[in-house]
Amino acid sequence: MILVTGGAGFIGANFVLDWLAQSDEPIINLDKLTYAGNLQNLASLEGDPRHIFIQGDIKDREKVAALLSQYQPRAIIHLAAESHVDRSIHGPEDFIQTNIVGTFRLLEAARQYWQNLEERTRQAFRFLHVSTDEVYGSLCKDAPAFTETHCYQPNSPYSASKASSDQLVRAYHHTYGLPTLITNCSNNYGPFQFPEKLIPLMIVNALAGRPLPIYGDGQQIRDWLYVKDHCSALRCVLEHGKPGETYNIGGWNEKPNIEIVQTICELLNALRPADYHKLITYVADRPGHDRRYAIDARKIERELGWKPVETFETGIRKTIQWYLEHQTWVASVQSGEYQKWIETHYQGHAG
């Protein structure tokens, strides 16, 4: 079996669901269930003995050690993190605790478990650390996309905490020989994404007739990847990646934010006719806002044979359709905590 951390979040839940759709290998899912974790994402697995959910914190040494010893996983897929840049600007502490201290404690538990395995299982064990393209910092307009050897220049508390966790993982391979794999992925979108991130926020706001807040001039560029393509890349890296290596994952879909929002408005208009464009509202920029990210995903294609299946056009249509068909899910995640975040955060972005 494998141990997944953060498997009730956006990418984690997609990973768990896709894994169990293709394999009978069980998953232990360790998740703290912060505001971003949601067991409803995994409701279709209720009663499925292949999914063992444990509520817990990756910082809890005893709990993680006990889990490893009880279930003897062949791999750890580490997705648990505080993941929202804007929240890291409002309050970095949780990001330091989970992303840095949490990853450190998880690595320590993994090292102790791995060192005591018998030779064959020790050789086969993998620690896959799921990271982000944001660790590389911001690119100028015409600069080449990030390769795996691009220097680290994180600019937000979130990306700095992820960069630190990457460095710890790297050091555990170099010093102890722990068979680690690191992936740095671009912006994901798709089912179950919490509506504080750009794409789901714009879909749910548009459907509710609320403003569509564009930070700054809206010309910041992100490189979008449909979440299920990210999940297939993670499975590929887990099975075929070389320990100690880093793999960049991306969708070759660089787009300015304003274009993303205009596309959402157009597609929604075709499905639920209304003038969504008039909701577009320019607001104050994000402090320290990175201008452009772009992933060079040639290494994973060349060495492991992975490439994305979805284009942005197919992925965004599926995503919009999913949000239209899951209005109950949307309503349920827009809880008191979510409302509080939206009110306080966007007050700060008033022009």
Ligand code: NAD
């Ligand atoms: P998310 O915020 O939707 O989910 C994070 C999950 O981790 C939640 O279920 C939460 O409850 C859990 N968690 C948080 N702190 C925890 C702790 N201390 N112990 C145990 N569980 C904890 O995040 P996501 O968007 O699914 O991202 C998953 C991973 O992928 C993160 O490591 C993120 O940095 C990385 N990543 C995300 C993207 C993206 O576009 N979303 C892109 C590249 C990389």
Ligand code: DAU
């Ligand atoms: O690049 C990968 C990263 O992508 C992941 O590591 C992070 O976990 C994930 O949250 C995401 O970070 P971003 O900051 O790029 O995502 P977000 O959806 O918050 O913002 C995307 C772009 O849209 C960014 O340029 C800011 C802008 N934006 C965002 C919001 C929420 C707006 O213009 N208005 C908004 O209201």
